[in-house]
Amino acid sequence: MLAIQTKELRKSYGPHEVVRGISLRVNQGEIFGFLGRNGAGKTTFINMLTGIVRPSGGEFSILGTPRGQLDRVKRHIGVLPDYTEFYGNDTALEHLRYFSGVKGLKVSKRECLDVLDKVGLSQAAYVKTKKFSFGMKKKLGVAQAILGQPGLIFLDEPTSGMDPESALEMQQLIRTLADKRQTIFMTSHNLHEVEKLCTRIAIMKRGNITGLGTIEELQRTFQPGMQVTVKLAARSEELYGKAREALQQQGVCRIQSWDERHLTAEIGEEADIAAVIRVLCSHEVDMFSVQTARLSLEDIFMLD
Numbered sequence: 448m449l450a451i452q453t454k455e456l457r458k459s460y461g462p463h464e465v466v467r468g469i470s471l472r473v474n475q476g477e478i479f480g481f482l483g484r485n486g487a488g489k490t491t492f493i494n495m496l497t498g499i500v501r502p503s504g505g506e507f508s509i510l511g512t513p514r515g516q517l518d519r520v521k522r523h524i525g526v527l528p529d530y531t532e533f534y535g536n537d538t539a540l541e542h543l544r545y546f547s548g549v550k551g552l553k554v555s556k557r558e559c560l561d562v563l564d565k566v567g568l569s570q571a572a573y574v575k576t577k578k579f580s581f582g583m584k585k586k587l588g589v590a591q592a593i594l595g596q597p598g599l600i601f602l603d604e605p606t607s608g609m610d611p612e613s614a615l616e617m618q619q620l621i622r623t624l625a626d627k628r629q630t631i632f633m634t635s636h637n638l639h640e641v642e643k644l645c646t647r648i649a650i651m652k653r654g655n656i657t658g659l660g661t662i663e664e665l666q667r668t669f670q671p672g673m674q675v676t677v678k679l680a681a682r683s684e685e686l687y688g689k690a691r692e693a694l695q696q697q698g699v700c701r702i703q704s705w706d707e708r709h710l711t712a713e714i715g716e717e718a719d720i721a722a723v724i725r726v727l728c729s730h731e732v733d734m735f736s737v738q739t740a741r742l743s744l745e746d747i748f749m750l751d
């Protein structure tokens with residue numbers, strides 16, 4: 448069973464098509480990263496899947512249940528929305544107990560306290576939420592989303608506004624949830640976090656998915672080859688001229704840029720590094736180091 452399946456899902460506001468026919472499959476237990484610039488359509492897409500926004504076209508199913516029967520699985524879906532506001536005179540614990548009642552979850556006080564502990568709010572269980580900082584509200588939002596161990600959890604920017612330590616703890620919590628086969632569908636503008644956490648990533652641009660896959664698959668899609676940077680043993684015009692000439696003559700790589708000491712070239716695959724090193728050695732080019740690099744998620748995200 449898939450956690451999420453969408454087919455040609457679309458949404459328009461008047462003449463403005465915000466989500467343009469997205470087909471996506473998310474497996475159970477994945478930490479799926481959903482990226483896009485501000486206004487790309489991420490929240491609208493999530494809001495359709497959680498029943499907040501009515502699609503203009505297309506189909507989807509959640510945990511094997513089609514869109515028309517979403518009420519049947521709502522208890523198994525957790526959501527951290529893109530805004531987190533609470534009734535200020537309630538404590539964190541009161542809020543969770545009230546929320547679990549509204550959602551029809553059978554959750555004990557002990558479980559609510561456990562969840563508050565997991566998000567790092569154990570000290571604030573009996574504190575009124577009007578005294579909460581932005582980061583604490585975000586944590587309470589996550590607590591609400593994971594209450595009752597839902598099979599699918601939507602997290603809209605789960606760590607934004609958190610201090611670095613809290614963000615790391617939240618990332619660890621997300622991993623723990625996925626280890627228990629709970630599916631996470633998350634947005635984040637922290638690309639480093641996404642690169643570290645997510646099993647697969649979709650990049651959304653102007654309502655379309657322009658990239659989809661693991662980080663390695665995205666790298667291969669957007670840069671079929673690899674980049675190799677040779678740092679020469681010394682800053683020397685002669686050495687660098689020799690290196691350039693040797694590599695160009697042998698055609699083992701395509702030189703992209705160079706300065707007085709570094710020479711950066713594109714190679715077809717990792718195994719071609721050996722050929723580059725062989726050519727340079729046979730032409731007596733002394734090297735300090737040879738490094739390969741692939742595009743980072745940030746590089747890929749910035750591509751238009």
Ligand SMILES: Nc1ncnc2c1ncn2[C@@H]1O[C@H](COP(=O)(O)OP(=O)(O)OP(=O)(O)O)[C@@H](O)[C@H]1O
Pocket residue numbers: 460465483484485486487488489490491492529
């Ligand atoms: N209710 C609405 N009525 C009209 N336009 C809307 C509505 N909701 C969203 N939009 C428009 O849809 C587009 C996508 O918005 P959405 O909030 O889905 O983007 P996003 O990718 O989540 O952005 P962000 O990263 O800033 O949260 C925007 O141009 C927005 O103005």
